[in-house]
Amino acid sequence: MTELAFKGPSAEQLRRRHLAEKRFRLFAISSVFLGLAFLGVLFIIVAISGADAVRQAKMLLTISLDVDEFEEGKNSNSAQISKADFEGFIKKSMRSSFPDAKTRRMKRELSKLVSSGAAYELREFILTNPNQIGEEITIWVTASDDVDMLLKGKLNRDLPADLRQLSDQQLLWLDQLMEQNKLEMQFNWTLFTKGDSREPEQAGIAGAMIGSFYSVMVCLLISFPLGVLAAIYLESFAPKNAWTSFIEVNINNLAAVPSIVFGLLGLAVFLNFFELPRSAPLVGGMVLALMTLPTIIIAGRAAIQSVPPSIKEAALAVGASPIQAVFHHVLPLAMPGMLTGTIIGTARALGETAPLLMIGMVAFVVDLPTTFTDPATALPVQVFLWSDMPETAFAERTSAAILVLLAFVGTLNLTAVILRNKFETRY
Amino acid sequence: MREATQGSKAAPQKRFWTERLIMAVLILCSSVAILTTIGIVASLIFESIRFFQIVPITDFLFGLHWSPQMAIREDQVGSSGAFGAIPLLVGTLLISAVALTVAGPVGLMSAVFLSEYASSSVRSKIKPTLEILAGIPTVVYGFFAAIVVAPWLRRGGEAIGLDVSSESALAAGLVMGIMTIPFVSSISDDAITAVPTSLKEGALAVGSTRSEAIKKVIIPAALPGIAGGLLLATSRVIGETMIVVMAAGLTAKLTLNPLDAVTTVTVQIVTLLTGDQEFDSPKTLSAFALGLMLFTVTLALNVTALKIVKAYREQYD
Numbered sequence: 064m065t066e067l068a069f070k071g072p073s074a075e076q077l078r079r080r081h082l083a084e085k086r087f088r089l090f091a092i093s094s095v096f097l098g099l100a101f102l103g104v105l106f107i108i109v110a111i112s113g114a115d116a117v118r119q120a121k122m123l124l125t126i127s128l129d130v131d132e133f134e135e136g137k138n139s140n141s142a143q144i145s146k147a148d149f150e151g152f153i154k155k156s157m158r159s160s161f162p163d164a165k166t167r168r169m170k171r172e173l174s175k176l177v178s179s180g181a182a183y184e185l186r187e188f189i190l191t192n193p194n195q196i197g198e199e200i201t202i203w204v205t206a207s208d209d210v211d212m213l214l215k216g217k218l219n220r221d222l223p224a225d226l227r228q229l230s231d232q233q234l235l236w237l238d239q240l241m242e243q244n245k246l247e248m249q250f251n252w253t254l255f256t257k258g259d260s261r262e263p264e265q266a267g268i269a270g271a272m273i274g275s276f277y278s279v280m281v282c283l284l285i286s287f288p289l290g291v292l293a294a295i296y297l298e299s300f301a302p303k304n305a306w307t308s309f310i311e312v313n314i315n316n317l318a319a320v321p322s323i324v325f326g327l328l329g330l331a332v333f334l335n336f337f338e339l340p341r342s343a344p345l346v347g348g349m350v351l352a353l354m355t356l357p358t359i360i361i362a363g364r365a366a367i368q369s370v371p372p373s374i375k376e377a378a379l380a381v382g383a384s385p386i387q388a389v390f391h392h393v394l395p396l397a398m399p400g401m402l403t404g405t406i407i408g409t410a411r412a413l414g415e416t417a418p419l420l421m422i423g424m425v426a427f428v429v430d431l432p433t434t435f436t437d438p439a440t441a442l443p444v445q446v447f448l449w450s451d452m453p454e455t456a457f458a459e460r461t462s463a464a465i466l467v468l469l470a471f472v473g474t475l476n477l478t479a480v481i482l483r484n485k486f487e488t489r490y
Numbered sequence: 491m492r493e494a495t496q497g498s499k500a501a502p503q504k505r506f507w508t509e510r511l512i513m514a515v516l517i518l519c520s521s522v523a524i525l526t527t528i529g530i531v532a533s534l535i536f537e538s539i540r541f542f543q544i545v546p547i548t549d550f551l552f553g554l555h556w557s558p559q560m561a562i563r564e565d566q567v568g569s570s571g572a573f574g575a576i577p578l579l580v581g582t583l584l585i586s587a588v589a590l591t592v593a594g595p596v597g598l599m600s601a602v603f604l605s606e607y608a609s610s611s612v613r614s615k616i617k618p619t620l621e622i623l624a625g626i627p628t629v630v631y632g633f634f635a636a637i638v639v640a641p642w643l644r645r646g647g648e649a650i651g652l653d654v655s656s657e658s659a660l661a662a663g664l665v666m667g668i669m670t671i672p673f674v675s676s677i678s679d680d681a682i683t684a685v686p687t688s689l690k691e692g693a694l695a696v697g698s699t700r701s702e703a704i705k706k707v708i709i710p711a712a713l714p715g716i717a718g719g720l721l722l723a724t725s726r727v728i729g730e731t732m733i734v735v736m737a738a739g740l741t742a743k744l745t746l747n748p749l750d751a752v753t754t755v756t757v758q759i760v761t762l763l764t765g766d767q768e769f770d771s772p773k774t775l776s777a778f779a780l781g782l783m784l785f786t787v788t789l790a791l792n793v794t795a796l797k798i799v800k801a802y803r804e805q806y807d
Contacts (some may be wrong), residue, residue, distance in 0.1 A: 080702070083699070083701060084700060084701045084702075087700075087701035088603075088700075090599055091599045091602050091606075092607070094595070095599075095604070095620065097671075098600060098620050098623060098668065098672070099616070099619060101623070102619070102622060289522055292515065292519035292520070293516075293522065293523065296516035296519065300516060310521065310523060310524060313523045314523045315792075316527070316789060316792055316793070317527060319792040320530070320729075320789070321725075321726075321729020321730070321731070321784060322729070322731065323729065323731045323759055324530060324534075324729070324781055324785050325530075327533065327534065327759070327777070327778060328526070328530045330763065331534075331778070332529050332533055356522065356526070360520075360523070384509055386509045386512055386513070410625065411625075414626070414627025414628070416627070416628065416731075416732050417628075417732055417735075417760065420763075420764050421759075421760075421763055421764075423764075425764055443627050444629075446629050446630070447629050447632070447735075447736065450632075450633045450636065450637065461633060465630050465633060468627060469627075469630065472625060473625075
């Protein structure tokens with residue numbers, strides 16, 4: 064009897080408890096799923112948008128390079144060639160293809176189909192092929208970003224004319240060009256070989272990549288030796304006293320200081336006090352180095368800790384000094400672990416933006432930087448700058464820059480993982 | 491004896507001095523960390539003192555109005571600018587609260603799944619994938635928050651008749667929360683794994699289901715570690731810059747509505763210090779006062795968190 068009376072509520076209770084168990088489990092699984100789903104959505108959206116930036120609309124122009132336009136005709140040297148009116152050549156070519164453009168307004172609309180960078184492309188062409196002067200040449204030049212957007216389907220033809228970037232007449236011309244196969248999508252070399260520009264079709268990430276490369280180089284050159292030596296001292300030689308534990312507390316706290324505070328430090332100390340140049344990768348790298356240092360020290364200490372003391376003791380037993388024992392025997396074994404930490408720190412430095420904004424690496428830099436003190440931006444800063452631009456053509460370039468940045472950061476992290484797996488030794 | 495093995499008398503002498511030198515270099519390298527801290531504290535305090543000579547510290551700490559634009563003409567209205575940091579603090583806390591509301595539960599439950607439910611093969615695949623979230627540069631999150639999440643929220647709000655600002659605290663906070671998930675999850679994971687298995691097995695042996703063992707035994711036992719982790723996450727979220735610079739507002743508004751646009755301490759530091767700057771104006775100097783505030787708050791959070799985590803670890807060791 065008692066058994067039956069007990070069983071009734073128990074079965075109901077059990078059912079409820081199992082239901083609660085299922086709910087809890089579902090909640091746990093969906094939490095993980097939420098994180099993974101966000102990751103997936105982020106990658107897909109950036110990849111789809113960025114893929115468009117790889118292609119760029121180009122236009123085939125037929126240009127007669129009139130000898131009279133060049134100072135010395137066929138014998139002009141580079142300097143003399145450069146003085147020619149390349150924009151004029153392009154305008155003339157466009158007008159001869161579309162003689163129906165008669166009014167001044169129509170002529171202006173016509174020349175707006177070509178990027179303002181086309182003149183530079185023509186100059187490059189003639190400089191490399193000076194023997195073409197006096198001939199009639201055909202050349203692919205970059206079309207304007209509006210034409211590019213139209214070809215990529217991002218510009219709605221059905222909008223009323225005053226709401227869209229291209230007029231009815233321009234659309235008509237473009238359709239004729241397409242019929243004659245004089246308008247097509249080509250690989251966007253500009254994106255990977257040029258610096259920043261106000262015109263999306265002429266903007267590239269090469270300048271930012273070089274800036275990032277220089278900053279990360281400076282960062283590594285400073286933080287790796289400093290970090291490794293500091294780790295060796297703290298782990299192998301430092302006496303256990305108040306000073307040492309003060310250093311340790313310092314390092315642990317520096318690792319958690321917001322990155323923008325390092326930027327403030329760079330601004331106040333490196334720029335205002337030492338008067339180093341603004342916007343320079345040198346200063347950027349120094350700030351990033353201070354930021355990365357705690358990471359490298361913490362990883363370095365862990366790596367030294369994982370080397371068994373017997374190795375050091377054996378070296379000491381056969382007569383090595385403590386310094387020899389550490390540098391000849393412990394350090395080589397701890398190196399893979401230290402490198403892993405350094406690579407992870409580098410990956411973080413590469414993606415860091417905020418401190419670089421503080422020291423002026425947000426300038427509009429067209430020229431590719433060639434030294435450590437030239438004004439430059441960095442890849443993540445370029446993403447920040449472009450994401451603010453109103454033109455739709457910049458949106459896809461921002462995504463492309465993000466993809467390149469993620470590729471670099473991902474490669475670095477992957478290298479760290481591989482290095483860890485390959486050299487991980489259990490003693 | 492020693493001289494005999496070394497060959498000459500000068501060699502050990504030389505080695506002694508070389509080693510002395512090496513040791514000096516090592517000590518020098520490890521004090522760079524201290525120099526950095528000194529540099530940070532000195533530069534922040536120095537510029538802040540200059541700022542507080544112009545603007546009283548009480549106005550800064552308790553003022554309810556923030557508009558650092560200085561007038562061009564002397565007689566212009568509001569030419570002195572207003573440097574009350576309260577709206578910035580409230581904005582920062584609002585966005586952080588949104589972020590932690592996402593990252594806290596989701597991170598903790600992810601850790602529960604990974605440590606208690608997932609098989610080791612599933613765990614070894616999912617954990618590194620989730621950690622990718624932590625490796626993505628924050629500027630990418632900022633782009634995503636501004637270009638994708640904010641418009642979604644705005645359109646979603648319109649659909650149900652809510653007026654969502656295009657620079658809402660919600661968009662920045664949500665994305666920041668997702669960025670913090672792996673951080674919370676990995677610290678909670680450590681705290682959960684540090685709980686002795688005997689506690690969990692005891693709970694299971696007296697007939698509790700897994701979720702009951704987790705809710706009533708494991709999480710309470712791991713609570714100090716989890717709390718420490720959440721404090722660390724708070725400090726990280728408060729100091730996060732790029733997401734809010736790209737997705738949050740610029741004008742200071744004293745509100746607790748997450749659908750409104752608010753600005754944060756870090757956003758103001760960036761806007762005050764990018765572009766042209768003269769180093770004597772209170773506008774520029776105020777950025778350092780904000781930096782000092784940020785540094786103090788995050789430092790306090792970190793020290794407390796590390797203490798909690800450390801004290802808790804000793805408990806079971």
